[in-house]
Amino acid sequence: MAEFEVVCRTPDIAVGESKCFEINGKWIGVYHLPDGFYAIDDPCPHAGASLALGRLAGDVIHCRIHDWGFGIKDGLCRERNLPQHKVQTYQVRVRDDEVSIRTSPS
Numbered sequence: 001m002a003e004f005e006v007v008c009r010t011p012d013i014a015v016g017e018s019k020c021f022e023i024n025g026k027w028i029g030v031y032h033l034p035d036g037f038y039a040i041d042d043p044c045p046h047a048g049a050s051l052a053l054g055r056l057a058g059d060v061i062h063c064r065i066h067d068w069g070f071g072i073k074d075g076l077c078r079e080r081n082l083p084q085h086k087v088q089t090y091q092v093r094v095r096d097d098e099v100s101i102r103t104s105p106s
């Protein structure tokens, strides 16, 4: 059975913003997009910067260090010829105003 861990409440992250949480020793960024909440591994696979501190454009987060883009919904790197730099995505559940993340990768 899937394990979910409550990380915050819906008002804690406004639409278009993100926050980072440590879950089981991993830093995971939670993003509030207009169509819901999404979660991806936070460290940038290029050089480890926090993606949650980057610039959000639609459903792509751009790393603040070298501007690589990563899809919030699929974790794919948007830079040409760099598909191997995918970040892990996680299932998010919202019940009432509680935001939970599935602690095993989706």
Ligand code: FES
Pocket: 044, 045, 046, 047, 048, 049, 063, 064, 065, 066, 067, 068
């Ligand atoms: S550290 Fe993120 S693009 Fe370089």
